[in-house]
Amino acid sequence: MPVKQAVHFLRTARSIRYYKQELVPRETLAQLLNIGRYPQTGENAQGISYLVVNGREKLHEINELYCRIAQDLPESFPGYKEVKHTVWLQQHYGYDALFYDCSQLILAISDKDLRSWQKNAYFSLTFIALLAPSMGLGTCWLGLLEFLACHPDYMELFAQLVDLPKGKRICGCMLVGYPAVHFRRLVERNPLEIEWR
Template sequence: MGEYGPEAIAPKDCIACGHCVAVCPNEAIDHSLTPLAGQLPISEFNKFSAEEAERFLRSRRSIRSYKKTAVPREKLLQLVEIARFAPTGGNTQGISYVIVEDKETLRKATEMTIKCLENDPVLGTRYHAIVDAYREEGTDVILRDAPSLILTTAAKEFKNGRENSIFSLTYLELFAPSLGLGSCWAGGLEFYALMEDSPMLELFHIPEDKVITGAVMVGYPMYQYKRLVDRNPLDVAFFSPGKVTV
């Protein structure tokens, strides 16, 4: 395969994943789309033990109380830099990021979401407590007074936009604690922002050919967790042909 890689054999099947270059033990394969020079030797990094990996994953928490301290742009850029390495369907990638730091814009986004809930006869009833807390007490449970919001965007016609964004923002969330940061999915805002004709597209200056595909709040946690919490007991079954597991 030499310098041409497997695309010389089946060019239509190549998705530029770089696996052919990464797996070769003798550095005998190069690829024009994923050059050997841009790959890092894994041997230079220590792997987590199973116990370390378990504790790392379980220590991730959704942070809903933030300090007022602004997050330096260097750290926000580090977050989206790691997010772009997340796996994507068929290596399609296709995700862009918008980092929002302006407090007034974030306030407007919360206000727009609250109005959306108020004007919806079903959601207004279901989430009246959220609306009342905001209107009566100024309590923002949409963006939690987080100093930063990170949006993912993708082309309107890109069918994997939402799924790839979920992968990417999950990487971002897992990486955030290593920078002393906390994060939380902005589910309330997503409900309104992910609509194809959402006014938030204009608020956040999203290009006309793109849509918002995800949203995560980021900031310095107000509190530090001291323990790993438990979850519901594991519910799992091994499939056996011809048998029904109850």
């Protein structure tokens, strides 16, 4: 692939926050998730698999748990302001500020003893996010959910809710679905900064 085409492809990546309610078929998701096996991983450990949560009802239950935990979250918690703000938006404006009314959630999971669990999950989910538009799909990282679902104090609550296999942990969270919007322009970024020595 020529460099210009490769650069254009990489620049088209967008976070999607508006989704159609139609579920992506399992066969299509399996094809998408398969690309997550191929990026480089720490110590070549790989070790990432996936749990897909389907349906607005299930995602609503996860959102309810998120909001319940947020009620007693200590102010010293990393991401306290972001989590509280997400809950506040939902309580005051009545819209889904966590899942954006998306109907499917990808959870990257690994064995609890995998040392490079988060890095490997991020490598994997990045490949998935890059491939998704080529398949007519959109994705969105869910760092807001990761604050709680990947945290040692709260991960077991989410694990029980989604029936996570024993010995596994949640490493990363990403929405997936058919986009309800299409972007015509590429996103501008801050100018490149480099220091040479």
